[in-house]
Each structure stands twice: as C-alpha cells, then as structure tokens.
Amino acid sequence: MNYQVVKTGFKQIIDLINEQELFTFIYDDPYILIKLASATLLGLSTFYFSKIWYSYRFFKNRNIPTPPYRFFYGNNLELTRDNNYSEIIQKWTEKYGKTYGYYEGHFPVVVTSDLEIIQEKIFGSRDDNAPDHMLFTASRTKWKVMRNIMNPTFSAAKLREIGPLIVKSADRLNQVLSNEGENEINISEFFKRFTMDSIWMSAFGEDIDVQNNPENKFFKKCEEMFVFMAKTNLTTHISNYFHEFQEIFLQTVIILEKFFSLFIDFNLFYPIIWFTNHVFEIVDRHKMEKGKKKNFLQLLIDAESDAKDDLLNIDDYTKVKLNKKLSQMEIKLNLTLFMFAGYETTSTTLSYATYILAKYPDEQLKLFEAISTVLDKEEDVNSENVLEIEYLEWFVKEVLRIYPIANSAVARRCTKSTKVKNIDVPEGLVIAVDVMSLHFDKDLWGPVDPNEFYPPRHETKRNPLGFMSFGNGPRNCIGMKFALIELKIALCKLILNFEILPSKKFPERLELIETIVRRPKNGYNVILKKRNL
Ligand code: HEM
Numbered sequence: 001m002n003y004q005v006v007k008t009g010f011k012q013i014i015d016l017i018n019e020q021e022l023f024t025f026i027y028d029d030p031y032i033l034i035k036l037a038s039a040t041l042l043g044l045s046t047f048y049f050s051k052i053w054y055s056y057r058f059f060k061n062r063n064i065p066t067p068p069y070r071f072f073y074g075n076n077l078e079l080t081r082d083n084n085y086s087e088i089i090q091k092w093t094e095k096y097g098k099t100y101g102y103y104e105g106h107f108p109v110v111v112t113s114d115l116e117i118i119q120e121k122i123f124g125s126r127d128d129n130a131p132d133h134m135l136f137t138a139s140r141t142k143w144k145v146m147r148n149i150m151n152p153t154f155s156a157a158k159l160r161e162i163g164p165l166i167v168k169s170a171d172r173l174n175q176v177l178s179n180e181g182e183n184e185i186n187i188s189e190f191f192k193r194f195t196m197d198s199i200w201m202s203a204f205g206e207d208i209d210v211q212n213n214p215e216n217k218f219f220k221k222c223e224e225m226f227v228f229m230a231k232t233n234l235t236t237h238i239s240n241y242f243h244e245f246q247e248i249f250l251q252t253v254i255i256l257e258k259f260f261s262l263f264i265d266f267n268l269f270y271p272i273i274w275f276t277n278h279v280f281e282i283v284d285r286h287k288m289e290k291g292k293k294k295n296f297l298q299l300l301i302d303a304e305s306d307a308k309d310d311l312l313n314i315d316d317y318t319k320v321k322l323n324k325k326l327s328q329m330e331i332k333l334n335l336t337l338f339m340f341a342g343y344e345t346t347s348t349t350l351s352y353a354t355y356i357l358a359k360y361p362d363e364q365l366k367l368f369e370a371i372s373t374v375l376d377k378e379e380d381v382n383s384e385n386v387l388e389i390e391y392l393e394w395f396v397k398e399v400l401r402i403y404p405i406a407n408s409a410v411a412r413r414c415t416k417s418t419k420v421k422n423i424d425v426p427e428g429l430v431i432a433v434d435v436m437s438l439h440f441d442k443d444l445w446g447p448v449d450p451n452e453f454y455p456p457r458h459e460t461k462r463n464p465l466g467f468m469s470f471g472n473g474p475r476n477c478i479g480m481k482f483a484l485i486e487l488k489i490a491l492c493k494l495i496l497n498f499e500i501l502p503s504k505k506f507p508e509r510l511e512l513i514e515t516i517v518r519r520p521k522n523g524y525n526v527i528l529k530k531r532n533l
Helices: 002-018 021-027 031-055 076-081 085-096 140-154 156-179 185-206 217-228 234-240 243-258 273-287 296-302 308-312 327-359 361-373 390-402 436-441 457-460 480-497
Strands: 099-104 105-111 409-413 418-419 424-426 430-435 500-503 512-514 519-520 526-530
Touching: 031 519, 076 085, 076 099, 085 105, 085 361, 085 512, 140 156, 140 327, 140 480, 156 185, 185 217, 185 327, 185 480, 217 273, 217 327, 234 243, 243 327, 273 296, 296 327, 308 512, 327 361, 327 390, 327 480, 327 500, 327 519, 361 390, 361 480, 390 457, 390 512, 409 436, 480 500
Parallel strands: 105 430
Antiparallel strands: 099 105, 409 430, 418 424, 500 526, 512 519
C-alpha cells in the first residue's frame, strides 16, 4: 500500500517534469523560489530551535540543579556580565550545591567542587574540536604523545640549565625598579616586562631587553594580543550560541583567511598572526644557526619521547604511530603557547604577591627573615637555593590559593560515557572545576579561616585536589616548576633589595576582572624603599 503511494507520487513528479509543468508553475508564480527558500529556512530553523529546546532537558533528565536560564542564551548573560566567571560559579555552588549544571547557550556544562567527581580518571581532553598541534588544545592520543615528549623539557635538571636566564631577568628588574627611586609606581607594569624578558630568553635564548625598552614591538604586540583575545568576537558568539557549527565556522574562516591573505596583510590587523609569524621566523633562524644554547626551543628540538612502552599498555593508544619527535609546526606552535601561558599568569601572580606584602607588613617581615636566613645577599640567589626556603614555598602557594589565576582552564571533557556518583555522564560532557569553592573550603583548608592569608597552613599535608591553581592530574600545568622558580627568584631579589610600602591610595581590597586570567582590574601603586643590608 505504502509502496503504491510512493510509486504514484514519483510518477506524478516525473510526468510533471516531462511535461514541463513544473517550470510553467514557476513562471506562473514569480515568488515561488523565495517562498520555497523561506519554507526551507523556516523548516530548518524550527528543527534547530526544537533541538535547542530539547537540549535544555539535559540537566532536568538527570535531576541536576541549575541556576535559572534563558532560552537560547542559557546562563551566558549572567556569566559574562561582569567578567567574573570564578565568583559567579562560586556563588552558584553556595546556592545549588557541590555539583550543578549551567548552559553555555544550550551547551550543558557541569560544575563541581566534589572531590570524588574531580578525581575520576575519565575526564581527559579540553576540546575535541580544537587544533591538535598545541599541547593546551590537543586531544587524547595526540596530547598524550606530545606531553610525554615535552615533560622532560621541564624537568628539574633542564630547569637548572635555564635558571641563569631567569636570574639575569630578575637582576634587570631590580635595576629598573632602583631607577624609580621612591616614586609611587604601578609595579604590575614592571612585572609584565620582567616575565616577558625571562620567558623570551628561556624560550628562544634571545635577550630583547623589554625592561629597558618598554616600546619593544614584541612586547607591544603581546599586550595587544591579550587585549584582542579577551574581547568577545564572532567566534566567541558562534561557540557560545551555535557550538554545533563551531568547527565548520573555523574551517571556513581559515579558508577565507588563506584566500584573502593573497590581497590583505593580516599581520597589520591581527596581533596574534603577527606574533605567531614572528615566533616562526625566530625558530627558522635558530635552526639555520644550529645553536646549542640552553633554551626551550633547543630542548624541544632535542626532545625525544621515551614513552613508547607505557603508551603501548593503554588500549586507546596502541594503534597510534608514535612519532618520537615533535614536528616543526608543533615546536613553533608550542613555543607560541609557552609565551601565552607563561607571560600574564606569572606576572599577575607577582602582582598579587606584592599587594599582600605591601598590605601586611608582618608578612613582609616574616618572608624577609625566612629568605635572609638562607641567602646572605641578593647575588647569591639562584634557581636551586630559592627552592630550599620553606616559608617562601608556603607564601607563594598561599598567594595562589587566595588568588587563583587561570580557573576557567581547569575543565575537561569526559572521554567515555559512564556513571559518576549516580550521574549519567555522556561522552563529550564538559566538567568545570569550581576552583574558588575548593580554595576556600573550611574542611580542606581549616582550622584557620580560609579567607585569611596564612602561609603556615601549607605546613599541614592537605588533599592535593584542594589546590587547583596549576590544575591537577596528568593534564596539569606543564610550566608549573618553571613558574615557581621564576616567581621565587623574583620575590627573593625584590625583598632582599627593597622594603615594599603601600601608596597613599592603596586599595583596601583588590577589585578583580577575569578574562583569560583573573587579575586586578585597576592595578595599585607601591613605593619601594631600598634596604640597607
Ligand atoms: C603562575 C603561573 C601559572 C599558572 C597559575 C598556570 C596555570 C595553569 C592552569 C590552571 C592550567 C590548566 C591545568 C589543568 O587543566 O589541570 C595550565 C595549563 C598549562 N600551562 Fe600553565 N600556568 C602558569 C604558568 C605557565 C608557564 C610559565 C607555562 C610555560 C612555560 C605554562 C604552560 C602551560 C601549558 C602548556 C598548559 C597546558 C598543559 C596540558 O594541557 O597538558 N603555564 N596552567
């Protein structure tokens, strides 16, 4: 019966075409094409909006609480309103419990500060659609292979070789700060140039001396790049509201960019393209020079993975052809990544640390005493002895506990469907860690009030999952040891040289803003008084 209907239908269409009645029909109604297009568009939109409507059942079906959301926008309006993602999700945790969900557009995201969920091993990559050449965005197998090759680059032995470069940058920091005398200064600006000098020297072995040349083009472009990346643009809107089309959109942009770059110089408009192209040039130049200097570039070129054996034990990785070296493109993109990841994070941590030192003179005195009992004079500071100062370790950790910086990075996709604590978790679901709730949890950080700045709390052994400033697990921050050495060298030299005093209008509380990193919104001024050692 059905077959007959279909057959008759087809026959009628063929007859229509044969007799050209279809076209007559079009001539009869000149608007028919517009009508057909509108009908198709309406049909597709209805389908897409039904899909969006259906997406909002995700958390209801699993009995997971959510803050109130709006159709199409989800919770984005509230999340992006004040650029304070971490505080908003912390507030939601207080209201909806340790595990809840929110919608980015109509894309469900689970937020948790429940240690049992966080420690599950099923949460792997950050974004399955992102490019695979960079460690931060690479997914699954590709990430695993790359991370195994790159891990030794950040080993204690390799960092010892890079240490003198950081010391050189820190000496320069003290010299430029001394030049300021006892003027009020916005010290964050000096820290930015210090971290740029040290990451640049450590990455490429090149000394661009940004600290004495604030107008340096690389520095300016890097600054522009961060401003550019923090802005909401079409790509952000697409990934927020039409995430299904994100990949196709990005591919189209790449193709269009390739085409238009024949006529337009994108270096002029996009600092990120300018910056990446220049990093690429440096890598090529370095290759020609065949230098054997100690820097990340050389270490990445030399790096070979010895990870083959342990990878072979893991199902997912057995079929992968293991390339034991990084490709040229991987080296270039990962060095660019180090610049991104290591610049603003470390300088912002130094800004927070100095704010604390200026605000609490007692803390400053304790830290000064702890440092000066190990190091007689500033010239003694090196990348090894700074690691021996226990109170300094607690101090830096406490700064990062109170002011965690890269919280939105601590999120993972679930790599296989499973059930966690009775929640049905499908593959691909994003789980974001509520870092602030963990860092201020009384059970994890008490008995001294976690809102208080109190470095000795780190003397007690704590649950490592309670400290997320560098993330956790195999996908944690690969640059952590480098960052800690850099922070400690800078702080030792600073505090041995200067007493840090608050300025007249020193803020009682820091107002923060969160884009890529969470940082002070307006900066603050201090006065540095030379110590007479
Ligand atoms: C105080 C300074 C820094 C902070 C607070 C910080 C924080 C973080 C955080 C929270 C993550 C995500 C970890 C996770 O998801 O579990 C991360 C990842 C990463 N960081 Fe850092 N970072 C710092 C410095 C650096 C430096 C100096 C470098 C490079 C030289 C670096 C390179 C990276 C890379 C490559 C990743 C991705 C790792 C992966 O996916 O395997 N970071 N960082």
